Amino acid sequence: MWFTRNNRAAPIWVAALAGWTLAASPVSAAPPPGQINFQGRLTDDNNNPVPDGPHDFVFKIFDDQAPLGTQLWIETQDDVPVVNGVFTVLLGTYTSIPASVFAGGAAYLDIVADGQQLSPRERFLSVPFALSAEQLSGSGAGAFVSTATTQVIEGTKTFTAHAGLLSGLTASSATLTAIGAGQYSLLTSSGIRVLAGTLSVVEAVVAARFIGDGSGLTNLGGISAGAVDSAKLSKASVDSEKLALGAVQKGQLAVGAIETDRLASGAVTADQLGALAVQTAHLDNCAVTGAKIANLTVDSAKLGAFSVDSEKLALGAVGKAQLAVGAVETDRLASGAVTENALKDASVTAAKLAPGAVSGAALAPLSVDSGKLAALSVDSEKLALGAVQKGQLAVGAVETDRIGSGAVTAGKLGALAVQTANLDDLGVTGAKLANLTVDSAKLAALSVDSEKLALGSVQKGHLAAGAVDTSRLASGAVTENALKDASVTAAKLAPGAV
Numbered sequence: 001m002w003f004t005r006n007n008r009a010a011p012i013w014v015a016a017l018a019g020w021t022l023a024a025s026p027v028s029a030a031p032p033p034g035q036i037n038f039q040g041r042l043t044d045d046n047n048n049p050v051p052d053g054p055h056d057f058v059f060k061i062f063d064d065q066a067p068l069g070t071q072l073w074i075e076t077q078d079d080v081p082v083v084n085g086v087f088t089v090l091l092g093t094y095t096s097i098p099a100s101v102f103a104g105g106a107a108y109l110d111i112v113a114d115g116q117q118l119s120p121r122e123r124f125l126s127v128p129f130a131l132s133a134e135q136l137s138g139s140g141a142g143a144f145v146s147t148a149t150t151q152v153i154e155g156t157k158t159f160t161a162h163a164g165l166l167s168g169l170t171a172s173s174a175t176l177t178a179i180g181a182g183q184y185s186l187l188t189s190s191g192i193r194v195l196a197g198t199l200s201v202v203e204a205v206v207a208a209r210f211i212g213d214g215s216g217l218t219n220l221g222g223i224s225a226g227a228v229d230s231a232k233l234s235k236a237s238v239d240s241e242k243l244a245l246g247a248v249q250k251g252q253l254a255v256g257a258i259e260t261d262r263l264a265s266g267a268v269t270a271d272q273l274g275a276l277a278v279q280t281a282h283l284d285n286c287a288v289t290g291a292k293i294a295n296l297t298v299d300s301a302k303l304g305a306f307s308v309d310s311e312k313l314a315l316g317a318v319g320k321a322q323l324a325v326g327a328v329e330t331d332r333l334a335s336g337a338v339t340e341n342a343l344k345d346a347s348v349t350a351a352k353l354a355p356g357a358v359s360g361a362a363l364a365p366l367s368v369d370s371g372k373l374a375a376l377s378v379d380s381e382k383l384a385l386g387a388v389q390k391g392q393l394a395v396g397a398v399e400t401d402r403i404g405s406g407a408v409t410a411g412k413l414g415a416l417a418v419q420t421a422n423l424d425d426l427g428v429t430g431a432k433l434a435n436l437t438v439d440s441a442k443l444a445a446l447s448v449d450s451e452k453l454a455l456g457s458v459q460k461g462h463l464a465a466g467a468v469d470t471s472r473l474a475s476g477a478v479t480e481n482a483l484k485d486a487s488v489t490a491a492k493l494a495p496g497a498v
Contacts, residue, residue: 033096034092034098035097036090036097037088038109039087039088040111048085054078054079055079055087055113056079057080057113058075059074059075059076059077059110060074060112061101061107061108061109062107065120066120072107075094108122109123240264260284290314300324310334320344340364350374390414400424410434430454
């Protein structure tokens with residue numbers, strides 16, 4: 001090896017240039033220390049050793065010979081002892097040499113001694129026994145896992161420690177097994193592919209998330225309780241096929257998690273709802289149909305003010321037991337809502353009827369009897385035209401003060417209806433008697449006196465045969481005008497009358 005000083009070449013003797021030092025044990029191998037033992041000899045232009053004492057060095061590693069190449073590593077070591085030109089250093093003492101320095105297959109050591117650049121760069125070469133590392137005790141490199149390139153590995157492989165894989169791991173027609181008391185990780189950037197074999201993990205599989213339908217997975221009992229939290233689930237990952245029966249408990253649901261489009265049709269039954277769980281804000285308009293409500297579920301406390309209108313009630317829904325005392329007020333009843341079937345017998349008392357509430361249309365035929373009418377309740381305004389028939393009047397019901405002026409006409413009186421007891425004294429005046437109404441059968445005995453007869457009222461045809469005797473004639477009553485010609489015969493004259 002040579003170095004250049006004052007543009008003149010001088011030789012340098014290299015006693016040893018060691019490679020990687022590997023420590024091994026039957027169980028596991030320690031990582032390389034990142035240091036290389038290096039020894040050399042410095043001489044002057046005449047090939048004489050440099051003076052003894054401390055000297056300063058800068059060591060660099062390049063991937064090519066000078067002046068080309070990229071610097072891969074650098075370290076400064078000052079006050080290195082030199083005796084008879086010979087020095088020994090441990091490269092990587094202050095700056096560890098990474099394994100990547102030798103990954104490219106070519107590495108050159110560049111040395112600067114006491115500020116002078118030595119030339120040429122010295123290439124790192126393998127020591128004789130290091131050549132066996134290519135075969136690793138008889139096994140080719142293809143039998144081992146590479147973290148940088150794609151490989152095909154035959155047979156069953158067992159990993160008993162952490163395997164860090166950068167580009168993916170493929171097991172074809174083989175079994176990939178991770179065993180041990182702890183958890184082992186396969187770190188990849190592109191995933192683990194099992195084409196035709198089995199990926200077996202004895203202890204547990206821990207992952208930030210799982211992607212795919214999981215159809216090829218078996219024996220999935222290894223998920224720890226509480227392991228899958230919200231951060232572990234991807235969006236829309238949990239569908240009905242992924243959830244076991246009864247899997248989602250109250251504690252698993254986040255606040256506001258269940259929206260309309262998250263619920264399957266008919267999913268929420270009575271058993272699934274907690275006490276007081278469904279509030280007004282949670283119900284969509286018209287969401288609660290008859291089929292959704294259990295019998296006797298909706299009590300007064302569950303109904304909001306004015307919530308039950310005519311559209312919400314099913315036909316026949318409101319029975320006696322459903323109505324609270326005093327619940328049905330006037331403004332709660334729709335027009336025509338209360339029918340005969342809806343009213344319980346004797347339920348409509350005077351206090352329940354509003355003024356003017358009972359119209360003719362509201363009354364059923366024969367519904368109003370004397371027991372239903374309050375005292376003095378039927379006045380002329382309440383009676384419809386022609387309403388009072390013979391059968392509607394009770395015996396003795398029509399008294400003087402019940403009859404309106406001029407109310408009783410000939411058409412209103414039934415045959416033989418007016419009897420002596422029914423007529424008030426002096427009640428029958430000439431105006432009340434119809435023409436030809438009063439015959440002998442209508443007149444009571446001695447009922448017609450001079451005060452009852454109007455002037456000139458007794459005509460020829462009005463007197464019955466033999467009706468006028470001496471006692472019926474008032475003194476001087478029979479005048480010439482009153483007598484018909486030849487009406488006074490001997491038989492009509494009393495003795496001594498003429």
